[in-house]
Amino acid sequence: MLRIHFTARDLSRVRVVRLGPLALAQLAAPAMAARDDDHLYGRWRAEARARLTPRAVDTASWLFPYREMQVDLITLAGAEATDEEAAENLLALPQPQLNAELGLARLRGRRPPPWLRQLAAGDHEARRDLVLALRELRHAALAGADGRIGGLVDVEQAEFGRVLLAEGVGAALGRLHPLVRWDPPVLEIPSHGDGDVTLAGGDLLLAPSAFCWPAPHLYVSLDQRTRVLVYPAVRDLRQAAQLWGDPSGPPRAALAALLGRTRAAVLEAVAAGPVSTTVLARRANVSAPSASQHATALRAANLIMSQRSGTSMLHSVTPLGRSMLDGVTVGHDLPLLR
Known part of the structure; x- marks a missing residue:
């Protein structure tokens, strides 16, 4: 169980956000790679796979593998960042910060492909290729479904805002997701490990996603100042x-x-x-x-x-x-x- 501890000031800073396109690409990648054909994503996954480029497939398999530890580009590129903003953030990112995340991909027990070694070595063209691969992943995932997914997030944002205004932030957090438990002043999230997170004035962004399943997941920036709690947006059959x-x-x-x-x-x-x-x-x-x-x-x-x-x-x-x-x-x- 992961426990997020809030102060009164922390609670005042909580907000629901819409993930940017490159953040969505990261979340969609393992959903596209899932091997269970009876999974929730069904027909969409087959259609999305058909649109994937070889570069996108290779990038997804190394950085965002299905049911394995993933490289966190969501906080590095900016959870809410537009396509252009996220690309600029990734291209300008200090190499040590990028390498801290890439280390996860380099420890999978396989010899890293040349592009990953070049990316870790600071090759600027390799960074541009990474941005292009993320855009190709986004296109494969969202083509034909962007409007429906955006509408789903709009509903979640509106519902959180409604409960927030009517009953307060505690009630809104308590109804966030069936697997999330609000025990003031602590938000409990199911996790493979056990730990505590103290916000201490940092941001907590709540990000509903159609590609998050079955449980919420917390992404934490390297400087520990930003946390993004991604949770499933699908609510009923x-x-x-x-x-x-x-x-x-x-x-x-x-x-x-x-x-x-x-x-x-x-x-x-x-x-x-x-x-x-x-x-x-x-x-x-x-x-x-x-x-x-x-x-x-x-x-x-x-x-x-x-x-x-x-x-x-x-x-x-x-x-x-x-x-x-x-x-x-x-x-x-x-x-x-x-």
Whole structure:
């Protein structure tokens, strides 16, 4: 768990921002590289991959690999920076600052490609190539979806502002995301490690993103003065379908896109009536260990409940799980499954 500690002054400086195009490129890169074809991004990912240039693919695989530690260009280039501003920031960045981030890419156990070695050596043309690759990543990710993604962020900014004005910054932080917990004056974020962050007058930017999934992620600038908390902007099943798939498709199709086809099938099997793990496996056409694993994840997300009956475990659907199956908008109570 990562804990962000606030003072009263820190709370007054919190704001929601729209990520700039090159920041979006970094977040979109691992989403495009995901290997799970049942993932939320579905059809968009296949179309985006088809637009990728070889340079963009190589850059993404080294700097922003799927499910690995990524180089942070979001704070280096500027989270809110326009395309031109971000390019200028990267081109003017002192070499030691860039190398501090590039060190992550150079420690992957593979021999770095020539362009990465040149970038670390201070070659100016290599920097220009990096900017071009980021622009190509952005084009591949946003072509045809820029308006929808921008609209989603507008909704998040408006909702945060509404709660902020009506109930205060604490309430706005408390409703930021289902996996984020506000325990005044600390904001708790799920993390692979355990740590504490003290803002001490620095900025905390909240950045909703369609490419962030399934949990929020904190980016911290090298000087520790700016923190960018990127969190998932997709809030319900219809929203997911409208953004990434066929907006006219049925709620069950959106559910499969959101949870994955197998996990959605397990949820439907539980909803058919209280069921043991053995029968659940048969209904969902999966192995018993797989059924147990999916049931554990669904139970952790409050989509099903389980209780022991003799030597068996009986699973049943919760009201929230039923709402998801019925395609009801569940807003900020939407569970996000790992």
